[in-house]
Amino acid sequence: MTGGIDRAAAAAAATPRIRLEGIRKQFGSIQALRGVDLDLMPGEVLGLVGDNAAGKSTLTKVISGAYVPDEGRILVDGQAAGYTTPAEARAIGIEMVYQDLSLCDTIDVAGNLFLGREPRRSVLGLQLLDRRRMREEARRNLDALDIHVPSLDAYVEQLSGGQRQSIAIARAAAFAPRVLIMDEPTSALAVAEVEAVLRLIRRLADGGTSIILITHRLQDLFRVCDRIAVMYEGTKVAERRVGETDLEDLVGLIVGGKAEKLKGHA
């Protein structure tokens, strides 16, 4: 973000990729979301933090189409979006990488990247899997994201947790999404694997994808996020640019009112 941006780009940059306005969602007597406003800019990495049951997962499920909000509206690139299912959300470029890995262990890396949309070639009128094209395109996709796996023919079950997570993210990224939502992508990973996944997130954002990152590992947020939004009891209580906050400030925002009680115990 240097000077000399032309007006069109500035205007485009000013239109949020996703804008949430007054999102409410209730499950019986429980108010999961109590009027949430949130903007996500193009190419921005937004950290979403909060205590358990603060509403982070519900909010991402609203964005990814798994839940339809009771009230409020979602604007995608300035247009009111009326999607009501994950499939419809995916069709306009909103992808979600799930916490529990959505990979098939006994299928190879290339096969997993293309699961559900395998390229085919016609042999004597039969539509057979085009393994060579799958392998070539998988190689290109993984290289572009700087993901290393021992072999594209390896079954996913042979890979480490971090490699599996990278494959899951690469799979979502292969659909060239405009928005990528990740729920705890680094929770079960070793140090080096976390680094690799964080670099991957940053690379995707630099490519223009807007990313929402849910994590309990607060130190990760300072590594990749541009902005951090804090949820508390179904509302967004604070928003901070990464440069304007630190770990202590963030912890205080997350525990909120409970901080007073904690002090009492100390």
Place this chain on the structure above:
Amino acid sequence: MSTTPVYERRPTGPRYHDFLARHAQVLSIAAFFLLMVVLFSLNTGAFLSQGNLLNLLRQSAPLIIVAVAMTFVITTGGIDLSVGSTVALINALVAIALQAGVPWPLAVLAMLVLGALVGLVQGWFVAREGIPAFIVTLAGLSILRGVALLLTQGFSIPIASDNWFVQIGRGWFLGLPFPAILAVLVMAAGALVLSSTRFGRYVTAIGANAEAARRAGIGVQGVTMAVYVLTGTAAALAGIVIAARLGSGSSNAAVGFELDVIAAVVLGGTSLMGGRGSILGTCLGALTIAVIGNGLILAHISPFFTQIVTGLIILAAIWLNTKVFRGGRRR
């Protein structure tokens, strides 16, 4: 004292290790099959005779045909216990139809469609209603055998030897028994579909992680129903072949057949947990079971031993499957 750490990419082992780990079970059943063949040919001169081998192929054809379809079902993580009863029902019904004067091509076609419908109904309960396949097909096992008994009142129904129909079970083509040709065609088609088509890929994906398959936009329910249609149709084909070979239809045909079929599939390295299936392994498994039965008879050992030996081999194979051949898997 401290030295600078050296960072280098770890070397990967030779690629054939992956191959061996992945195909360990197929290779082991292949070795076991060859061992059986060698043992029986040393013991009995008749085993390797052309007549016996062709007879072996003819007799094992129904087992191979149904086991290929069963491989698809088990690879999705399901099971079909009703195939023996479906064989009996079709076996009896085709004889009844031919006796009533229905032209044989029409009877054969109707039976295949009926078998597919039987599979479709069971597949609907499994895929759409979410009832465990074990329960649905156990009910099917009972109901279908019962219908066959009711229709025949327990009597065997003869098929006229001059009807061309019996050639399906007794005829020859290119020097091979016709049932063996059918079995080879079914096997080739099954191997191609499982390994090289989207359908086969989705069958594997559903067995490996049905939720991931659903999220990837795969029509999980449709594919699951389809595999039961495959076993139903294959069981119908087997019932037709058996009726044609024996020249009669009986509600008592193929008792315990489902167990031989499942044994063949599991011996071949297909995982009962789903996600892993091999048509080649299944065919080797089926041939091994057939060879054991045939060899024990030729060696003048009581045929009752066949069941004991088959059971022991299955137990040993599964034991090896879970304890020994786990190389390369992380979990």
